[in-house]
Amino acid sequence: MTNTRMKAQRKKLNMSQTELAQKASATRQTIGLIEAGEFNPSLKLCLSICYALDVTLDEIFWEDQSHEKEN
Amino acid sequence: MTNTRMKAQRKKLNMSQTELAQKASATRQTIGLIEAGEFNPSLKLCLSICYALDVTLDEIFWEDQSHEKEN
DNA sequence: AAGAAATGTAAAGTATATATTGCATTATAC
DNA sequence: GTATAATGCAATATATACTTTACATTTCTT
Numbered sequence: 001m002t003n004t005r006m007k008a009q010r011k012k013l014n015m016s017q018t019e020l021a022q023k024a025s026a027t028r029q030t031i032g033l034i035e036a037g038e039f040n041p042s043l044k045l046c047l048s049i050c051y052a053l054d055v056t057l058d059e060i061f062w063e064d065q066s067h068e069k070e071n
Numbered sequence: 072m073t074n075t076r077m078k079a080q081r082k083k084l085n086m087s088q089t090e091l092a093q094k095a096s097a098t099r100q101t102i103g104l105i106e107a108g109e110f111n112p113s114l115k116l117c118l119s120i121c122y123a124l125d126v127t128l129d130e131i132f133w134e135d136q137s138h139e140k141e142n
Numbered sequence: 143a144a145g146a147a148a149t150g151t152a153a154a155g156t157a158t159a160t161a162t163t164g165c166a167t168t169a170t171a172c
Numbered sequence: 173g174t175a176t177a178a179t180g181c182a183a184t185a186t187a188t189a190c191t192t193t194a195c196a197t198t199t200c201t202t
Contacts, residue, residue, distance in 0.1 A: 016148060030190055040113045043132055051136045057128035061114055065122045087178060101160055
């Protein structure tokens with residue numbers, strides 16, 4: 001359940017969790033936990049992350065419904 | 072700052088807030104407040120709403136960055 | 143191999159999303 | 173025009189996102 005698309009996009013931009021956290025005005029821990037799939041970010045934070053990573057919501061946060069909930 | 076796209080899609084499907092709430096396993100109040108733009112739903116809830124309304128995240132929750140934050 | 147940077151993880155505290163209950167108002171159907 | 177459904181709005185309670193601080197481990201650079 002880790003968010004591989006988000007992590008991949010961050011790496012693609014050669015950005016550390018700390019840098020992303022700053023751009024998205026969150027903490028490194030929060031970013032780490034989201035990438036680890038250990039929590040459920042708010043829409044605003046998702047949007048901030050998208051802006052920082054230059055992608056849209058669907059690109060990194062969409063999950064197919066059949067993708068049975070795993071927590 | 073009300074979420075007009077979400078509301079419009081719900082109406083398009085002839086669904087009441089109560090029905091949408093049930094399908095998305097939330098309460099009517101929560102749905103009402105999200106439509107009113109009075110808070111910041113979690114990603115999971117956004118996804119549940121998308122499934123219930125048969126749209127994707129970008130269709131009803133994406134906001135352009137220039138869309139200056141209004142709360 | 144050593145030092146630095148990046149990441150994982152955990153405890154405690156704060157802010158806020160969400161639920162629950164309840165009542166008032168507006169729209170819809172008969 | 174009265175009943176019924178749909179929505180708006182508030183107060184209180186609870187769950188949990190997110191922060192802060194801190195330390196351990198892994199990865200990168202030299």
